[in-house]
Amino acid sequence: MGLVSLNRYVFSFVYLVFIYSTPVSAQLEANVWPMADSGVINWQGGKYPKPSKTLGMIATEGTGAICDSLGNLLLFSNGQDLFSGTGKKLNIGFKLRANPSTTQGVLILKHPESSIYHVFTNCDYSDTMGLYLTTLTIFNDSAVFFDKAIRILNTASEGINAINHQNGRDIWVVTHSGKGDTFFSLLITKTGIKECQRKFIKSFKLLTPPSNIWFSSNGQYCGFEGDYAPAQITQWIFKFNSQTSVLFSNINLNTANWGLAFTHEGEYFYSFVLDGRIIRRSTRNWNQIAINNSTQYIYNKTDKQNRVPRIGYNNIAVFPQYNKNYFGVVTNCADDNIANVKYIDTGIKFTKAKCTIGNFNTNQSYFYTPAINYKYKQDCNTNEFLFWGVDTFAANAYRWEIKKGNSISKYNTKSLNHQFTDTGIWQVKYVATNGSRTDSVSKDIEIFPILKSGFLGKDIGYCGNALPLAIQGPLGMNCYTWQKPHGIETYVDHIAADTAGMYILETCNPVFCTYVDTLLVYEKAEPDAPQISRIGDSLYVTNPEPGVAYHWFKANVFTNSVGPAYKVTDTAWYKVRGVAPINCIGPFDSINVKTLQNRVSLQHSIVFYPNPAMDDVFLQHVPLEAKILLRDVTGRLVYETVAKQSEMQIALTQLPAGNYQLTIETTDQRAVYNVVKL
Numbered sequence: 001m002g003l004v005s006l007n008r009y010v011f012s013f014v015y016l017v018f019i020y021s022t023p024v025s026a027q028l029e030a031n032v033w034p035m036a037d038s039g040v041i042n043w044q045g046g047k048y049p050k051p052s053k054t055l056g057m058i059a060t061e062g063t064g065a066i067c068d069s070l071g072n073l074l075l076f077s078n079g080q081d082l083f084s085g086t087g088k089k090l091n092i093g094f095k096l097r098a099n100p101s102t103t104q105g106v107l108i109l110k111h112p113e114s115s116i117y118h119v120f121t122n123c124d125y126s127d128t129m130g131l132y133l134t135t136l137t138i139f140n141d142s143a144v145f146f147d148k149a150i151r152i153l154n155t156a157s158e159g160i161n162a163i164n165h166q167n168g169r170d171i172w173v174v175t176h177s178g179k180g181d182t183f184f185s186l187l188i189t190k191t192g193i194k195e196c197q198r199k200f201i202k203s204f205k206l207l208t209p210p211s212n213i214w215f216s217s218n219g220q221y222c223g224f225e226g227d228y229a230p231a232q233i234t235q236w237i238f239k240f241n242s243q244t245s246v247l248f249s250n251i252n253l254n255t256a257n258w259g260l261a262f263t264h265e266g267e268y269f270y271s272f273v274l275d276g277r278i279i280r281r282s283t284r285n286w287n288q289i290a291i292n293n294s295t296q297y298i299y300n301k302t303d304k305q306n307r308v309p310r311i312g313y314n315n316i317a318v319f320p321q322y323n324k325n326y327f328g329v330v331t332n333c334a335d336d337n338i339a340n341v342k343y344i345d346t347g348i349k350f351t352k353a354k355c356t357i358g359n360f361n362t363n364q365s366y367f368y369t370p371a372i373n374y375k376y377k378q379d380c381n382t383n384e385f386l387f388w389g390v391d392t393f394a395a396n397a398y399r400w401e402i403k404k405g406n407s408i409s410k411y412n413t414k415s416l417n418h419q420f421t422d423t424g425i426w427q428v429k430y431v432a433t434n435g436s437r438t439d440s441v442s443k444d445i446e447i448f449p450i451l452k453s454g455f456l457g458k459d460i461g462y463c464g465n466a467l468p469l470a471i472q473g474p475l476g477m478n479c480y481t482w483q484k485p486h487g488i489e490t491y492v493d494h495i496a497a498d499t500a501g502m503y504i505l506e507t508c509n510p511v512f513c514t515y516v517d518t519l520l521v522y523e524k525a526e527p528d529a530p531q532i533s534r535i536g537d538s539l540y541v542t543n544p545e546p547g548v549a550y551h552w553f554k555a556n557v558f559t560n561s562v563g564p565a566y567k568v569t570d571t572a573w574y575k576v577r578g579v580a581p582i583n584c585i586g587p588f589d590s591i592n593v594k595t596l597q598n599r600v601s602l603q604h605s606i607v608f609y610p611n612p613a614m615d616d617v618f619l620q621h622v623p624l625e626a627k628i629l630l631r632d633v634t635g636r637l638v639y640e641t642v643a644k645q646s647e648m649q650i651a652l653t654q655l656p657a658g659n660y661q662l663t664i665e666t667t668d669q670r671a672v673y674n675v676v677k678l
Helices: 288-293
Strands: 032-034 040-042 050-052 063-067 073-077 082-084 106-110 117-122 131-139 142-153 160-164 171-176 183-189 192-200 211-215 221-229 232-241 246-252 257-262 268-273 278-282 296-299 317-320 326-331 342-349 372-379 384-391 397-404 407-411 415-419 424-433 438-447 460-462 469-472 479-483 494-497 501-508 514-523 532-535 538-541 549-554 557-562 565-567 572-580 584-593 607-609 616-620 627-631 637-642 648-651 658-665 670-677
Touching (some): 050 342, 063 106, 082 131, 171 221, 221 257, 246 288, 372 424, 397 415, 532 584, 538 572
Antiparallel strands (some): 040 050, 063 073, 073 082, 117 131, 232 246, 268 278, 326 342, 384 415, 397 407, 424 438, 549 557, 549 572, 627 637, 627 658, 658 670
16 A cells, blocks of 8 residues: 555645644533444533433444534444434445444544544454545535545454544554554544554464553553453553554553543553453552552442443543443542542433443543643654643743753743754653643653655666665664555565666654655666776776776785775786676776886876766875865866875865866975866
């Protein structure tokens, strides 16, 4: 799959020219939950859930929906069909391809700076497992589709979830490989999806299709549940890097519990035992024994058939009751005092609809509005960042601290342009105050090397049977997509060029900055026959070719000297031949040195080439501390230096074409040469 297909717009680094002056309002994109066959839960503007009338959508397990910022329903889906907020079916003539029995079968997302909606569906068992994408825009009850259930991953489980990028704008989408050991992540930006799928963390192998991925709303923790073997449930929790989408420090809970729902700050997470009891555990002491020992029972009876929980607004958890017309609700989920955590058996009750094993699937970040935060944009070509702060307490004074080791920069402003001049991990701290309240937030931002244009190197010429040639991409990148002349793509850092033609690499670094370079592989003839000239005891090639190495031989024995010039030390037959890249060898030229010269004038001892020249002139055997002068035809000095080594290079690139005079002066000699610039 090419990387270009979904990137419909050219990325540009746009600086914000305004400063946010109003508090951040609550995000209500997850205000309405269509709950499988159980009707609808409405969160009353992000406060407390209440039952609402059914939308008429048939669903067995996982559902998805998205509202506008005011909580008005815009789209909802059961994984097969997509509906407008008023219930109008939008996907005429195609299905979204999710399997009806999938606990996280559909996820609906929108980047805050884009009008494009992304609908992800997965695990259609009538086909092969995979992740599918539908993209569209909406206006009232109408939709314009760009992609209709296209497969973007060939293998994926029924577990899929999303979380905000650390920059506060982009969105990570995370899924699992199914029967395997690999997680995948994709990045939604304002220009579309970064299709460079990141494979990360191989910690365990699942034998049957796993299900359910959960994040804490602040993006610091991720939970995973799957079938390690038939009829055996396993749960894992991880720490999560929301800048690079990396899971690390994983803990196997090794329990027979189902479901896993984090409180918004991630200090607690909820599950249910297979007999229906509800438990809470803590992440504050990050080790397996401490986490299992932190178990607290929120509901310690076995008379309920609780199912997979979700935590919504205000740290309120919703537990479906299997085959019942009500949901259990747990309030004050994040309260340290367990006595304040309340279980309400019939917290949400419907008139007719009954619950199944599934539950609503949503981007966890929608439930989380921190008191203070900052967002940023990055220019991948310069490592220049635009930072801007947001708060909910009407701050009026601001401070930034950007620190790495002993280097620290401080600024007093709400929005900030800052260019990082060194790679590695920087701590960026933002502080805001309104006089009576001061709050701060810190994030670790890793700065990666910038790829320069032409990072694949120069075009490659080959001769004879040199193919295939190894082409190496830059190491340490997030992914690699090669396009060969015959259209094959591969996802490794190097490939074997097996035919002449153009090779294109599109690659992303660990923060999904994208770079593209091309490399031409072309067939060329062997190097031309060199022509040897002698000045004093120096031999040199008068017609050197760019990119060709010249190997010198004495009496048919290689001297280990490579270059266009050679200094003889005794009499013998000498010969030289050109060797192009990929060991393409040209013919010899030879010369018989019968006598050696003891002293050679400066005029004849210095070797310079080529002449005429287009770009550079190379000098050899230049006396140290000699003055080197270059003048144009008017006598104007255009170049001057003092020789610090015997081999030198003079760049003519910036000079106009014409005739120049090169003068080399020592304390007792002077040599003058005419140079022609083409």
